[in-house]
Amino acid sequence: MFENLSDKFQGVLKKLRGHGRITEGNVEGALNEVRLALLEADVNYRVVKEFVAGVRQKALGAEVLASLSPDQHFIKIVHDGMAKMMGTQAHDLNLARKPPVPVMLVGLQGSGKTTSCGKIALHLQKRKRSPFLVPADVYRPAAIEQLKVLARQLDIPCFDSRPDADPVDICREAMRYAALNGYDTVLLDTAGRLHIDAPLMEELARIKSAIDPGDILLVADAMTGQDAVNVAKAFHEKLGLTGVVLTKMDGDARGGAALSIRAVTGAPVKFVGVGEKLDALEPFHPDRMASRILGMGDILTFVEKAQEQVDEKQARELQKKLRRNEFTLDDFRDQLVRLRKMGSVEDLLGMIPGVGGKVKEMKGMAPDESELKKVVAIIDSMTAQERRNAKLLNGSRRKRIAAGSGTTVQDVNRLMKNFQQAEEMIKRFSKGGMKGMGRNLPFFR
Amino acid sequence: MNESGDRTGGTFFSRLKAGLSKTRELLFMNVEAIARGIGPVDEAVLSELEEALVLADAGADLAVEYVDTLRAAWRRGELPDVEALRSRLRRMVEETLAPRMAPLVVAPPYPFVVLVVGVNGVGKTTTIGKMASWLKGEGHSVLVAAADTFRAAAIDQLQVWADRAGAGIVRHKEGADSSAVAFDAVRAAKSRGSHVVLVDTAGRLHTKSHLMEEVRKVVRVLGKEVPGAPHEVLLVLDATGGRNAIAQAKTFQEVTGVTGLALTKLDGTAKGGVVLSVTREVGAPIRFIGVGEKAEDLRPFDARSFAEALF
Numbered sequence: 001m002f003e004n005l006s007d008k009f010q011g012v013l014k015k016l017r018g019h020g021r022i023t024e025g026n027v028e029g030a031l032n033e034v035r036l037a038l039l040e041a042d043v044n045y046r047v048v049k050e051f052v053a054g055v056r057q058k059a060l061g062a063e064v065l066a067s068l069s070p071d072q073h074f075i076k077i078v079h080d081g082m083a084k085m086m087g088t089q090a091h092d093l094n095l096a097r098k099p100p101v102p103v104m105l106v107g108l109q110g111s112g113k114t115t116s117c118g119k120i121a122l123h124l125q126k127r128k129r130s131p132f133l134v135p136a137d138v139y140r141p142a143a144i145e146q147l148k149v150l151a152r153q154l155d156i157p158c159f160d161s162r163p164d165a166d167p168v169d170i171c172r173e174a175m176r177y178a179a180l181n182g183y184d185t186v187l188l189d190t191a192g193r194l195h196i197d198a199p200l201m202e203e204l205a206r207i208k209s210a211i212d213p214g215d216i217l218l219v220a221d222a223m224t225g226q227d228a229v230n231v232a233k234a235f236h237e238k239l240g241l242t243g244v245v246l247t248k249m250d251g252d253a254r255g256g257a258a259l260s261i262r263a264v265t266g267a268p269v270k271f272v273g274v275g276e277k278l279d280a281l282e283p284f285h286p287d288r289m290a291s292r293i294l295g296m297g298d299i300l301t302f303v304e305k306a307q308e309q310v311d312e313k314q315a316r317e318l319q320k321k322l323r324r325n326e327f328t329l330d331d332f333r334d335q336l337v338r339l340r341k342m343g344s345v346e347d348l349l350g351m352i353p354g355v356g357g358k359v360k361e362m363k364g365m366a367p368d369e370s371e372l373k374k375v376v377a378i379i380d381s382m383t384a385q386e387r388r389n390a391k392l393l394n395g396s397r398r399k400r401i402a403a404g405s406g407t408t409v410q411d412v413n414r415l416m417k418n419f420q421q422a423e424e425m426i427k428r429f430s431k432g433g434m435k436g437m438g439r440n441l442p443f444f445r
Numbered sequence: 446m447n448e449s450g451d452r453t454g455g456t457f458f459s460r461l462k463a464g465l466s467k468t469r470e471l472l473f474m475n476v477e478a479i480a481r482g483i484g485p486v487d488e489a490v491l492s493e494l495e496e497a498l499v500l501a502d503a504g505a506d507l508a509v510e511y512v513d514t515l516r517a518a519w520r521r522g523e524l525p526d527v528e529a530l531r532s533r534l535r536r537m538v539e540e541t542l543a544p545r546m547a548p549l550v551v552a553p554p555y556p557f558v559v560l561v562v563g564v565n566g567v568g569k570t571t572t573i574g575k576m577a578s579w580l581k582g583e584g585h586s587v588l589v590a591a592a593d594t595f596r597a598a599a600i601d602q603l604q605v606w607a608d609r610a611g612a613g614i615v616r617h618k619e620g621a622d623s624s625a626v627a628f629d630a631v632r633a634a635k636s637r638g639s640h641v642v643l644v645d646t647a648g649r650l651h652t653k654s655h656l657m658e659e660v661r662k663v664v665r666v667l668g669k670e671v672p673g674a675p676h677e678v679l680l681v682l683d684a685t686g687g688r689n690a691i692a693q694a695k696t697f698q699e700v701t702g703v704t705g706l707a708l709t710k711l712d713g714t715a716k717g718g719v720v721l722s723v724t725r726e727v728g729a730p731i732r733f734i735g736v737g738e739k740a741e742d743l744r745p746f747d748a749r750s751f752a753e754a755l756f
Contacts, residue, residue, distance in 0.1 A: 039505045042687035045496060108685060109710065110566030114597075141605030142598040149597035149619070194712065196467070221566060225502040225687020225719065248565060250650060256687070276565075276595070371655075 027059050030074065043256035044229040047085070047263045055081050085259050086286035091268040093124075094214045094242060099184035100132065102175060102211045105245070106204055106235055107219035109192030112247035114143065116219050116273055117189040118150035119281035120245075123271075124185050125156060132183035133158040134174040136167045136207070137191035147189050154278060157183065167191070168206045175211050188213070195234035208239055217270065219245045220257055228257035229264045236265040246284065247273035258284075329387040332419050333379045336372060374407055378415050381405040390419060457736075457744050460712070462754040464736035468717030469755055472497045486524050491516055494534075501718030502687055507725060511537060535756045541721055542748035547730035549677060549705060549745070551585060551641055556634035558642045558667055558674035560627075562660055562701060563681035564693055565648030568709040570599060572681050572735065573643045574606025575743035585640040587612040590630030592623035592663065595647040603645055609740065613639065623647065623659065624666040631670045644675070651696035664701050677704050679732060684711045684719050694727040705732035707743075712736040717755055 031052055038048045058077045095101050103120070105113045114137070121131040133151045135158070137143035144161050151158030159174040171188055178186045190207065193200035208216065218232060218241050235241055244265075246258050249272045258269055269284040379387065381404035386392050393401075398412045405412075472494075491512050498508035514537065515530060524530045551557045559576075563569050570593065577587045589607050591614060593599040600616050607614040615630040627644050634642045646663065649656035667674040680703045682690045697703050706727065708720060711734050724731060731746040 036505060039499060040688055042689065045500050110568055110683060112566055140602070142601035145601050146596070146598035153597070194710075221683075221686065223564070223683070223686040223689040225685065225689075226500050227502070227685055227687075231685075248650060250652070 024060060027056065027074070031056055031059075034078065038256065038259070041256040041259075042223075042225045042228070044226055044260035044264070047229065047260045050263075051081060051085060051259075082259065083287045086262050086284075087268040090283050090285050091243060091270050092283070093270065095129070095185060097214055100175060100178040100186045101184065101215075102171070102186045102188060102213040103215040103217065104188045104190060104204075104207065104211075104213040104239075105217050105219050106190050106239065107192060108194060108221070108231060109140070111192065111219045111221045112245075112273060113137075113192060113219045114146050114150065114189050115276075115278075116217075116245050116247060116271070116281070117147060117187050118154060118156075118278050119273060120271065121151075121156045121187055122154055122278050123281055125154075129185050130183050131156055131185045131187055132174070132178045132181075134171060134186055134188045135159065135161045136170050136174075136188050138163050138165065138167055138170070139191045143189075143191065150278070157181075167203060168210050171207050172210050195231045201234070201238050205238055215242045216240065217243045217245050218261070218265075218267065219247060220261060222246050222249045222257055222272075224257045229260045232261040232265045232267075236267065241265055241267040243267055243270035245269075245271045245273065250274045250280070327423055329379050329382065329390055329419060332422060333376055336375060374405070374411060375415055377405040378402075378407055378412055390416065457741065458750055458754065460742060461734075461736050461744075461750065464712035465717045465751075465754045468501050471501050472755075484527055486519050486527055486530050490527065490530070491519070494530075498718060502722065503718030504688060504691075504722035504726075507722050531756065535752055538721065538755065539748055539752040542724055542751060545724045545730045546746065546748045547705075547732075549679075549732045551580065551583070554673075555638070555640045556588070556631060556642045556671060556674075557640060557676050558631060558634075558644065558671055559677040559679055560644045560646065560664065560667065560675035560701070561679045561681060562646050562697055562703075563648060564650050567648070567681045567683040567686070568735065569593070569648065569681045570602050570606065570645055572679075572707050572709060572733070572743060573603065573645050574610060575735065575740050576643060576733070577607065577610035577612040578740040579743060580641050581610055581612065586638070587641045587643065588630060588634045588637070588639040589614050590626050590642060590644040591616040592626040592630075593645050593647040594619055594621045594623050594626065599645070599647070612643075613637070624663050627663050628666050628670060631667060631674065635671070651693045657696070657700045661700055677732075678702055679705045679707055680729070681707045681709060682719075682723065684708045684717075687719070688722070690719060690723055691726050694723065694729070698727070698729070703727070703729045705729055707731075707733040707735065708746075709735040712742075720751065
């Protein structure tokens, strides 16, 4: 996430590092690099202009703090400016009112409204709300069916919308139905539309006045270009947005939209979509995001994720084992399974300071879902002794294991090679290769 | 490709023109002097033009390059007024686009297999629906393969488009192996004698290596069943997307090879500029552009009418 943007900033800041103090001469070069980096990141041109002007003023006007070097001071100014631009704190949905509370999702075609609807429903359910899904996209073929399928997967109730009904009527009726059945949050999935499509925008306004939603969320694709601002502005003017869901943040899109939309509408980013699975939705933390952009890493998110999946005792035990060089195939399997639950390796590594740029080299090292199943099957087909001591695995044992796990000897060989690589990597890490950061965290391999 | 007159005079051209009106406005109305259409060229006009090009998603590099070229010409005294500037710019746009103009030619041996790829939400399924209609109109028999087995109801969506176009469809259950669907589809096409197979795939972010691996497998399976297939790997790009489109194109290029591009959602947004940067930075021709929701709003790309509609 934001990987390339932080790469660029690091380049810029290196240039500044050699200088003794911030002067008009040396800051101009850095500012221009910042400007180009942000433009390349699809941050809106006008937003960039304003932002750069703000940074220039602060950088030249302010006294350099005694404790900071000029480049650190410059980072601080850019960082604060960015965090401010994206909003200063995390925001949640406005649910504090008489239920059922309607939440409307709007946006362009293909921005990810239906998927986000499902994800938010799951998020609410985890927080003990009882969500109700309402498909109100009567235009795109099979859009209603898509939400119904998601609802079935999540086991969350879904309104039985009919494609020949008027979307306003659907929403009104769904609200009545939700009130009768005791659902407290109603998620309305509206049809994708271009912000310049007047009749369809009018339809949204009619839905709004019919049901008075607690939240109107703009679902925006992190890959959106310069136009993000116009889109957000048009929706905002027509409906009064209360928040933004930024989707597809697990790609390598610079996500400049995140910076621009907030600057133009004032509506905070409330959630970010970070994957195809239905639990891949995170609250948005502007300050953390700014750190990430600046290559300071997002250690907080990383630690939170790790804590979700790892129980501390296990982690300590593992650490001991590592020190004694007793990493076994059993541990390897546990780590792989746990890692998979945390998200992709690339995402995780991107959160660690100083690693951002190296992530590219590590791509393709993570097993995918089906490969993981194979790995688990192979390890499960070994005897306890073999798992403790991988050196035992000679040709005939490997043949037996392949037959037992329904794989081939080649699969077993590949696994063993990966295991050896992991072992080596761990040895390197436990010697403090990552400034000690990685030592406590199970992210290897 | 359709050689009739409707390319310049008919409804598609007018829709294209309307679709690009926002870009046009952005490019010229923002540059006040150009908007007035008269007056001398000066440094202010040039830098306003640069800003307008960036805003239209043409990319900072291209904008700087265009404006540098124009500035040099202006200094040589070749651009006395904004009218001259405008027509020079138009020529430059045409020159950028022309080398990348190559319509999709569907030719025997049949079946001609088109694999459609792209990130999530760019409009792959819709593009296939529209392509199926267009190909039917050109007299081909079409079979679509519902190999997006991941997204909920993607198969049903494609079914609706296939019914509208009168194309055949090969579908499995949701969650099935997409290579298996592709395999069955080309098999069916061979036995039915269909001309074209359009393979819909699940949207995948180009950064997810395991998903890219999966699409590589589809390519392999197709190639095994029909020599030379896929004959076309069509990458669908969302014109409202910004610079990331380039990164997408490059990764898909590496993994599957990309032989053609379809740019969707060009209507309504101010992003006509993305056509320029994509053309320049990606080595594949633009086959289709989409400027609206109707089946006939997807058309073969034509550099001249595009430049005409833009200016």
